[in-house]
Amino acid sequence: MIDAIFPPKCLKCGNFLIEKFSYPNEKYSQFNSLYQYFCNSCFKVEEGLNIDNPAKYCQIDLIASSKYGGIIKESIHLLKYNGKTQLAEPLGFILFNTFVQYYSNKSTDLIVPIPLYYWKMVKRGFNQSFLLVRNFKTYWFTLKGSEPAWQIAYDILIRERDTKSQTGFNKEERKNNVKGAFAVRKNDIVKNRIKGKSIVLVDDVYTTGATAIEACNTLLEAGAASVKLIVLAQV
Numbered sequence: 534m535i536d537a538i539f540p541p542k543c544l545k546c547g548n549f550l551i552e553k554f555s556y557p558n559e560k561y562s563q564f565n566s567l568y569q570y571f572c573n574s575c576f577k578v579e580e581g582l583n584i585d586n587p588a589k590y591c592q593i594d595l596i597a598s599s600k601y602g603g604i605i606k607e608s609i610h611l612l613k614y615n616g617k618t619q620l621a622e623p624l625g626f627i628l629f630n631t632f633v634q635y636y637s638n639k640s641t642d643l644i645v646p647i648p649l650y651y652w653k654m655v656k657r658g659f660n661q662s663f664l665l666v667r668n669f670k671t672y673w674f675t676l677k678g679s680e681p682a683w684q685i686a687y688d689i690l691i692r693e694r695d696t697k698s699q700t701g702f703n704k705e706e707r708k709n710n711v712k713g714a715f716a717v718r719k720n721d722i723v724k725n726r727i728k729g730k731s732i733v734l735v736d737d738v739y740t741t742g743a744t745a746i747e748a749c750n751t752l753l754e755a756g757a758a759s760v761k762l763i764v765l766a767q768v
Contacts, residue, residue, distance in 0.1 A: 543572035544617050545607055563598070563630060566623035567608055579603035595745075597767035598631040601738055605766050609737055613661050621664035628665050628765050629672045632733070636763070642730035643686040644669065647748050648715075650695040661737050663687050665765065683733075689723045690748060691716055707743035714744075715751040728756035739764040 541550045550572055564578055582600045599605045608624055611617040646662035654660050666685055673681045693716045717723060732752055736745055739762070749760040 544570045545575040566626045594761040596635045596763045601766040601768045625665040640731045641683045643732045647736045648692045650692040704741045711747045717755040732760045734762045736764045740768045
């Protein structure tokens with residue numbers, strides 16, 4: 534009834550979604566959760582988006598759900614810069630499936646979304662990394678039928694200073710831009726939650742890794758036993 538009164542529109546082009554079909558390409562079935570938000574013309578999955586092998590960068594074991602392109606790139610842009618927060622749920626589901634594939638049988642204590650600087654989050658209205666993981670516990674319970682052993686810890690890592698956009702910076706400039714940007718909240722409860730724990734950091738896009746490595750080092754210096762990274766897309 535709601536769709537009849539307020540027909541849904543494609544989040545990219547704005548055309549009404551008058552007729553939709555199930556997405557036929559099983560090779561890219563992990564992106565199907567996004568299909569309902571786009572018209573048939575705008576929903577394009579490019580070749581080469583799949584990532585078969587995880588990579589390792591410095592201290593970080595990196596797992597990415599996809600290459601940064603096609604419908605994933607479009608959806609991330611619409612979420613972050615156009616406020617299309619309804620895309621956080623299907624994108625988060627894609628990320629969760631990647632998390633389950635690689636981490637469900639590994640020791641994980643905390644899932645930590647990389648934070649935004651306070652005023653940037655106020656301006657944007659949300660932290661996209663937190664939105665991506667906020668339903669992880671629900672998805673886990675639906676899949677496993679039990680509560681997870683890990684917790685989502687959005688309050689232990691903070692961004693102490695506002696950094697410039699990393700767009701247009703080379704690798705060294707990105708590294709200098711985020712140096713000292715993160716900190717762990719200064720209280721004993723937080724310190725005890727981190728000490729000796731296995732942590733999975735979450736971010737939306739991995740480019741050179743400067744931001745993730747800085748956040749990783751901050752958690753390791755605070756006493757974390759290990760820090761891994763999972764992202765929605767890798768450039």
